[in-house]
């Protein structure tokens with residue numbers, strides 16, 4: 022989800038505007054990366070690092086597997102060492118509050134933005150204008166009627182082409198950008214993996230894994246005992262490698278990435294919500310907000326503990342007889358259980374060991390045995406890191422119970438869970454499971470790591486050489502190329518009257534669905550074009566489409582290594598340098614709003630093409646190479662419409678993403694083109710099958726269904742330096758954010774369904790680029806096109822400009838091809 026974890030990123034302080042939601046502040050302690058401010062004296066740093074589920078550099082050992090010994094071979098082995106792990110020292114809400122305050126104070130010291138009242142000084146003056154029309158139709162938030170004219174497409178000047186460089190780069194307009202400089206890089210906060218790895222809980226003799234039994238994944242899974250030292254070693258090595266790799270061996274990370282730790286049987290869907298609330302029961306619960314229905318892997322708590330949306334299931338009593346029960350509503354061969362602790366910043370609660378029982382009728386229960394003894398599984402050591410136990414006793418049953426035996430000594434019985442299992446054919450099954458994937462398109466439905474992604478793009482390119490072109494826009498900090506695919510009837514050329522569109526996915530590396538959807542989309546467009554599907558042929562012929570599936574390839578590789586279930590909620594979100602890309606664009610809002618407040622817009626300060634502040638261009642500014650590459654890309658191509666794809670929620674957000682009142686965490690902050698943006702967001706939200714479903718359950722705690730599954734970004738919560746705001750203020754491109762699914766990294770088995778959910782919306786949204794007015798601005802006497810002409814529309818305080826046409830314009834010389 023964009024927002025929640027966005028907060029985490031924001032606490033790190035680039036941008037330095039002191040905009041925070043309470044959410045953010047709450048998260049500061051846990052990230053372990055909030056800068057000095059967050060390093061509260063009351064808490065040892067190691068402790069915070071260890072418990073920080075969102076710690077971004079926990080290392081490869083973060084997702085923990087335990088494999089309990091399988092039955093007959095080592096019956097003598099008592100499975101588990103269940104001594105309580107060396108826990109963090111007790112923390113009270115009070116001390117955490119103190120931290121939180123500290124974190125905020127520290128960050129606000131960096132604030133570079135002056136106070137401002139939210140006065141919306143509309144300088145609606147007339148401007149040198151070429152075109153006038155009223156294109157605004159007031160509309161309701163949920164389903165605005167299509168505005169009369171939406172996107173102004175300006176492809177100008179048929180001939181001759183304007184000299185390169187005159188078109189897009191805005192001239193420097195005198196302005197004093199926001200005083201603050203980019204904040205310090207949140208480096209050096211790398212939490213140790215040590216506390217996150219299951220050291221010492223030797224559940225498995227080494228020989229056990231050698232005997233296989235779990236298929237190809239067995240070796241990587243190993244036992245907890247042998248694994249711990251390995252994980253530690255890896256962490257150390259990563260640090261060393263980084264120094265070398267950055268300069269000398271940029272391709273190192275791409276080499277032989279470990280296979281994702283996919284399980285032989287898929288998750289039943291506690292996280293993805295395929296399992297419904299009514300399928301979850303418990304022996305007791307503390308209160309409704311901590312009921313069994315909240316005991317889902319990666320569920321996030323609401324703003325305050327104690328409401329209906331707390332971050333997990335908590336038993337109402339503290340004894341070893343408590344359980345969380347799943348009714349699979351059909352026969353399942355249960356193969357594994359994944360647990361996490363409670364998501365909360367006020368309390369620390371997790372289960373350190375549990376038993377598992379099965380039943381077919383909820384009356385007779387059979388324990389999961391390990392040989393002759395009832396198996397006791399080692400569980401969590403912190404609230405966030407998911408821990409997998411592969412069951413030594415695969416059992417076919419309808420019901421499964423997780424039965425906590427011990428828990429963090431200063432906490433109580435709380436957990437979030439996922440259950441792995443394969444459905445057993447059952448002719449008597451009367452329940453239909455929803456979302457049994459029935460893909461209509463035969464696409465490559467799986468998670469593609471960097472190499473596989475590159476390969477797939479190549480295959481598509483070879484299948485459809487006349488309409489596709491692969492290029493890269495630059496490199497990640499670890500040297501992975503950021504690839505894009507262009508799909509158009511004349512790839513490599515900007516054609517007059519043919520608007521440029523882009524989809525960008527993977528700003529947050531762990532939000533993996535968008536990446537796969539864009540790869541699916543490439544395959545789909547290629548194939549359907551070949552088949553002569555008239556809709557696709559028209560789209561490809563009339564549009565220049567750019568698909569960028571992975572803006573943060575380094576982060577993705579981190580999440581991919583841990584796999585869809587064990588990467589947790591935040592692992593892989595940031596770039597390798599720890600930067601959150603969706604907060605890393607230049608803040609142009611502040612300059613614009615300051616100028617507006619002083620009545621300088623648009624005569625002395627532009628209302629569009631706002632220049633990038635100087636501080637942002639300094640070599641030592643905290644700007645990720647990925648961000649620089651994308652900004653450069655935005656400046657090179659005359660994009661007019663875009664969406665960036667995220668995950669973790671089901672909602673479409675539109676700019677502004679940053680609140681105008683600087684101290685507000687949430688505030689409706691519309692752009693001058695609000696009607697268009699709401700239309701665009703609504704197009705996606707109403708055609709997405711998952712969002713549009715009336716029966717869907719809230720992902721976490723926000724109810725976006727009430728507002729048609731769209732929301733103004735700043736009204737959800739403020740994001741300074743977002744890609745959407747930058748696109749809108751610095752270029753002609755209108756861009757929105759799509760949060761694609763509750764689960765950031767859906768299991769591979771969910772991908773066909775997710776494609777079905779999104780296919781129509783992906784196509785329909787692209788087609789919106791043809792809405793509105795388009796045309797060519799010409800010199801009346803010579804008939805030549807005029808590049809960089811400002812087009813203003815009465816009543817809309819945001820102009821756009823014509824581009825240039827002809828060969829050599831957009832993207833000429835950009836085709837780097839695949840290395």
Ligand SMILES: [Zn+2]
Nearest residue numbers: 022023529667
């Ligand atoms: Zn995101």
